[in-house]
Amino acid sequence: MSEVKFSKEHEWITLEGDVATIGITKHATEMLGDIVFAELPEKGSNVEKNGTAGVVESTKAASDVYTPVSGEVVDTNQSIVDDPAKINEDPEGSAWFFKLKIKDTSELDTLMNKEEYDKFAKETSS
C-alpha cells in the first residue's frame, strides 16, 4: 500500500494498485465535533477530483466531503452510515468512506504527505 496522502479539504487517501481508499482526517473530525450523520456516494457512480462525494454532519453543522482524485466508486463503508460515531473513533482507519478505481494516479502527486498536512492543519486552524 502506498504512503498516505492528504488534501487541503482534510481527506486522506491511500492507493493499492489502481484502487484508492478515502476518508476524512482526525483533524477534520476534531474540528467537526460529534459526527451524527454520514452520506456516501453511490456505488458505480463516477466522481471528479475536488468534487463533492458525500456529506458528514455533526451536532453543529453539515459539511461536504470532497474526493481528492477522480474515479469510479467501487465500494462504500456502510458501517459509518449505520453508526456515524465510528468516524470520531477511528477516522483514519476502519472509518474510511469510499473506494475509487482511479484512472490517473498522477492526481495524487499534488497532494500533501503527512508532515506537510500536519503543518497545513496547524496553520489553518490557528
Added chain:
Amino acid sequence: MEIKKTSLNKLHQSNNAKFVEFAGYEMPIQYSKGIIEEHKFTRSHSGIFDVSHMGQLFIYGYESLTEELEKIFPLDLKNLKQNCSKYSFLMNEDAGIYDDLIITKIEEGYLIILNAACKDKDFEILSNLLGSKFKMNLDNNRSLIAIQGPKSAEILNSVINGIDQLNFMTGNWFDSDNQKLFVTRSGYTGEDGFEISISNDKAEKFVENLIQKGAQLIGLGARDTLRLEAGLCLYGHELDINKTPVEANLRWAISKHRLLNGGFIGSKKIMNQMQDGANQLRVGIKPEGRLIAREKTKIFDDTDTQIGEITSGTFGPSVNGPIAMGYVNKKFSKIDTKILLEVRGKKHPASVCALPFYKKNYVKGVN
C-alpha cells in the same frame, strides 16, 4: 463593536472551551468532551450553563406597576403570588413576538429574564411603554448561572442551603458567601434545575465550587440539543416578530382569565386566532432514518406543494435520532401526518410528532 465577555470567560478558557460569538458575546459552544457527552451528562448528572449574556431586568414598583404590566403581558399578574415565575412574551399590536421571557414577582417589583439578542430593544420598548414612573435596571453587574439535571438540587443545596425547598417556577433571595443571590427553580433543558443571579465578582468562585461538588460546565451546543429535545422554543428560530404565541403553540402561556377581557398588547389578534385558528402552527417533526433537517429546510406535502419550513433541527443525543421543529399549514399539523423534507435537493420522508421528544423531569412540588 468589541465582543463582550461574561464574568466566567477566564473559567471557560481554562476549561478548554471552544468559543463562538452569540448575540455580541464570546460564549462557549462546547468544552473538550463535546456536545453529545455534555448533553448526556446534563441528563444524568448536573450541567452548569453560563447564561450571563441574558438580560436581568429589575423593575421596581407595587400595585400600579402590576396594573401597567398587565397592559403589556398576557398574564394574570394581580393573582400571581410573590416569588412565582411565569413564561411570557413581549408582543407588538399584531401579537408578533419581540421576545420570550420569564417574569418573576419579587418583593421589590418584578425580575424579567430576557434573551441576549433582544434585551436592549426590550428595555427600550418597555421604557417607552412604562414611561418614567418606575425605576428600571437592566443589571449588567450580575451574572446568571443555570444548573440543570437530576443531581443539581443536591449539589446546589450543598452551596446554598434551602434551595431544595423551592417549587418549580418559583424563586427567592438566598444568602451565600455574604451576598444575596436570587435563585429560581427553572431552566430550559427539560430537566429539574435552577437559575442563579449572582454579582459578577462572585460568579467565578461560585461556579468553581459547583464544579468541585461534581457538576460540569456545558456549552451552548448542548444547551441547544437539550432544549430542542424538550420541545422548547428558541427566539430567532421558532419565535420572531412574524409569529404569534398562538401560531407557536404557546397558548398555554396565555392566562385564560386575561383572554376574557383582553386589554394587553396584541390581545385582539390573539383572541381572533384563538377563535378562528391560526394558518400555521409550530409542530415537532421526526425525520425517518438518520437524516438531519436543519433550520430553513422546506417542508412539502405529497403533491410537491410547500407547506412549511423547519426552524430548528439537529441530532437528539438522548432520543438517539434526528429531531426538528418547524411551522406547517394548519391542516398538516396533526400528529402522525406524513410530510417530506427537502435536504440537498432530495425529498425525504418525515412525520409530524408530539412534543417534547424527551420527557420532562421537572420537580413539580416539594412542599
